[in-house]
Amino acid sequence: MRLARRHGRRLDLRHGRIDLSHGAGGRASAQLVDEIFRAAFDNPMLDRGDDQAAFDVPAGQMVISTDGYVISPLFFPGGDIGSLAVHGTINDVAMAGARPLHLAASYIIEEGFFLADLQRIAHSMARAAREAGVAIVTGDTKVVERGKGDGVFITTTGVGLVPPGLGLSADRAQPGDVVILSGSIGDHGVAVMSKRHNLGFETDLLSDSAALHGLVAEMVRVAAGALRVMRDPTRGGLAASLNEIAQQSRTGCLIDEDRIPIRAEVAAACELLGLDPLYVANEGKLIAIAAPEAADALVAAMRAHPLGRDAVAIGEITADDQCFVQMMTSFGGGRIVDWLAGEQLPRIC
């Protein structure tokens, strides 16, 4: 898009900072939107400059999902708050088996925030959205006084279209169903923790932040009828998602510790920090619950996709009126994998 030069002197994207006028709704606000967000996101729906984006609604079922991002630090190995805000909401839409169509983005920016950082975040969002093939079509910016925010908070909302006949929901797991995990767990949480200022440790590990709708489309293509539940195990990790599914479906779940892929770096960092990787956040992984007869084909299809290379069946749904998620430990004993009590890692997404 070629931006009409309508604001006089351009924003100082090298040294400039957000001030209260950028949120006041006047020329400075318009300039901020034009020179940072519209320049980065570059699509005709946004360019129309309306307070809403208009699009035709296809026939069938649509889903909508919204998520707030307050991660600290804003930039971390393998991503930043911008790419995370795109991937996270696309994934929430995709977990219904849906094809994501559009995103809306809302920013709460703290006075004093560097414009260069905001532009870097906008570019990162634009790249993530472009790679995912999902446009950011409307948005909002607000500015709060210094000390009333923490740099920037982003909320994204996504809409998507569910293929006909698919009815995924966390209340549909049945005893005997297979629990499939798309890859290694804990990468995102540990990568973020490694950059916390009071906890910094050296690691080459990257966040797994990624948009999963391509993988989901492949799974739907292969086994639409057999898929019952999909979840992306973000906050609270694998443990929280499995407990949610067990609780909503009124079933139990039994997983095998030996089968859960965990990178050596993640295992080592968790050991050091006293964390259980089962509870550490992921941003590019999914759990699928599927009928047993389709499990092998599903795992094979997932492994053929770059984001599901390490996909593996880790356990099964059991009949259990107390909805326990249990695990056979590598050591040979059994244990519960309980809900997380309290907060293991604050502000991880």
Add this chain to the structure above:
Amino acid sequence: MKHIDEYRDGGLARAIAATITREAVARRHYHFMEFCGGHTHAISRYGIEDLLPANVRMVHGPGCPVCVLPVGRIDDAIALAMRPDVTLCTYADLMRVPASAGRSLLRAKAAGADIRMIYSTLDAIHIAETEPHREVVFFAIGFETTTPPTALAIKLARQKHLTNFSVFCNHVLTPPAIRAVLDAPDNAAIRIDGVIGPAHVSTITGTAPYQSLAADFAKPIVVAGFEPLDVMQAILMLVRQINEARHDVENQYARLVTARGNMIAQLAMAEMFERRASFAWRGLGELPHSALRLRAAYADLDAERRFAITPTATADNPACECGDVLRGLTRPVDCKLFGTSCSPESPMGSCMVSPEGACAAHWTYGRFRDRARAHAGRLPA
């Protein structure tokens, strides 16, 4: 993971379990108290009880510093933190410990108290340095293992001439607590046949302090590491001692623990700390010479003196059986509050707060077993 996985090997665990089952004499029982919450956690986390024969049972001991800290000390810490000039630095495990009147450090923080969660005593020193106008108090807690880092902070505060740093000292000692458990008149009811001692404490103190305990009570003691295979091996060593009618102090954790321990750490502790005449333990009551405080030479760094704290005595919730759980008299599942009004999300008693607490460990990892033994008696015979 190198140096970790070899101590969590399921095949080796089954081999040791088979040996324990073979050597444990069927007609007798083997009740072992793992003193330390770290062991309690490992036993629950890895499902070690599933691997043991029915006559070898573990009794969870009071070695969880969060669990034995009396409510009054948390009340005192909250009172300190509510002072507008004070920044209280604490390890995260203390944040949710219930104080009196439904309070906790977490709630005090939400109400405006300046409470910071730290990972190391050095973080507290750093805060004191960078915020010289704040009175920075470090909420020190733990057994002999965490005392040397507190000693280091005190040493650094002196070196840096910090005038705004102090320590609210709640360090406690392992041997007096083991003695209290073994010496209790109701020990006949618990019938503890042997004790697993914590290796990390012994890396500091050595194994020597256990000699008199083993001799006085004629009970074998094995100092063991915290990996599940360490615990399994310690159980086997205890079974063998009992079969051979021995009551020695043995060292399973020879890869780090020596008889004398870490003399440098012991000297630092002796220089800065002295034993209190008595200290109240939750569940165990007042125990003589069981805790540390700063010596007079370091009075300016002692928050109790600096802020003239007079210890608050606060009674526990009368329905809470943490006291009996900590002494092994009651299993968590036998407490009326367990899993009803007391759970890790809303703990009533301290044993439910720390992941090392007996109740939290059983709730979090082991409560599925209660279905099988729903009709069992209060304690194993």
